[in-house]
Amino acid sequence: MVRLSREIRFALVSPEELDQQTSDRDQKNSWAAWPNTCRIAPQLRLRAVVEGEPDEMTGYLCNVKLIDEALRRFVNQQLIPSLADCLLSQLPNAESVLQQALQFLENQSLDGATLISVSLSLSPFLSFNIDSGAPDMIQLTHQFEFSAAHRLHCDSMSAEENVATFGKCNNPAGHGHNYVVEVSVSRDVSKSGGGPTVVGAVELAGIVNRNVIDVLDHKHLNEDIAYFSDVNPSVENISAAIFGWLKSDIESAGCQLAEVKVFETPKTWASFRG
Numbered sequence: 688m689v690r691l692s693r694e695i696r697f698a699l700v701s702p703e704e705l706d707q708q709t710s711d712r713d714q715k716n717s718w719a720a721w722p723n724t725c726r727i728a729p730q731l732r733l734r735a736v737v738e739g740e741p742d743e744m745t746g747y748l749c750n751v752k753l754i755d756e757a758l759r760r761f762v763n764q765q766l767i768p769s770l771a772d773c774l775l776s777q778l779p780n781a782e783s784v785l786q787q788a789l790q791f792l793e794n795q796s797l798d799g800a801t802l803i804s805v806s807l808s809l810s811p812f813l814s815f816n817i818d819s820g821a822p823d824m825i826q827l828t829h830q831f832e833f834s835a836a837h838r839l840h841c842d843s844m845s846a847e848e849n850v851a852t853f854g855k856c857n858n859p860a861g862h863g864h865n866y867v868v869e870v871s872v873s874r875d876v877s878k879s880g881g882g883p884t885v886v887g888a889v890e891l892a893g894i895v896n897r898n899v900i901d902v903l904d905h906k907h908l909n910e911d912i913a914y915f916s917d918v919n920p921s922v923e924n925i926s927a928a929i930f931g932w933l934k935s936d937i938e939s940a941g942c943q944l945a946e947v948k949v950f951e952t953p954k955t956w957a958s959f960r961g
């Protein structure tokens with residue numbers, strides 16, 4: 688007997704917010720949860736454990752997509768509609784809580800120390816930041832993930848030079864990483880005309896999923912991604928490439944792309960700020 692565990696991550700949104708996020712494309716089951724919210728709402732994980740004998744041919748006990756679908760049917764068709772009468776949709780958004788926190792803290796005695804910034808995390812993957820002295824400039828940082836293979840190699844160098852420079856990372860068949868991508872966008876919320884302030888977490892997730900995650904996930908960067916056919920896919924180059932792929936959609940959404948940070952391993956990251 689084998690047991691298999693699978694979980695989904697989601698924010699407890701109102702039925703109206705769920706309706707606004709029903710496009711297939713944005714329904715990722717990654718660290719950037721779906722449905723998503725900028726509201727101060729619970730961020731939950733729901734997990735199912737199943738047991739049985741794996742299929743002899745596929746090695747699968749159960750396709751995890753089936754478990755996802757069943758869990759999401761419960762959340763979307765039963766849990767969220769049952770909350771329709773709660774006050775979820777009246778909870779404040781992160782930006783206004785952050786502005787209130789900054790105002791409050793600026794009036795506190797902090798032993799003479801200068802307040803630099805305040806941040807608020809809605810989940811381990813979504814946080815907001817505001818710098819003291821710039822209360823209208825709010826930065827949102829959202830974390831995403833993708834898995835990919837790559838090979839560090841320069842055609843212009845000899846085989847010996849490649850091995851000397853890149854070592855095991857020059858292995859001809861490549862090797863893989865679970866990359867983590869942190870995207871930070873900022874906006875002057877005094878110019879937002881009273882609507883949603885920073886580009887919403889939902890809209891940002893859509894832009895990043897379309898331009899980056901759907902493109903790179905489960906690919907061999909050197910072989911499948913044209914950009915890296917003559918650019919070595921180092922973590923430095925990956926962060927710069929992602930910045931370039933996101934910039935115009937983020938700006939079209941009325942924000943500035945502040946930074947893209949890519950973690951190749953928990954010990955190594957690179958960031959690009961334009």
Ligand SMILES: Nc1nc2c(c(=O)[nH]1)N=C([C@H](O)[C@H](O)COP(=O)(O)OP(=O)(O)OP(=O)(O)O)CN2
Nearest residue numbers: 839855856862864920921922923924951952954955
């Ligand atoms: N400047 C850079 N150096 C290295 C990069 C890079 O992108 N920029 N990338 C790599 C490799 O991708 C390599 O796969 C990293 O893996 P590894 O060295 O195994 O990573 P660890 O941090 O786990 O290293 P250990 O030495 O095994 O602890 C290498 N360098």
Ligand SMILES: [Zn+2]
Nearest residue numbers: 837856862864
């Ligand atoms: Zn590597």
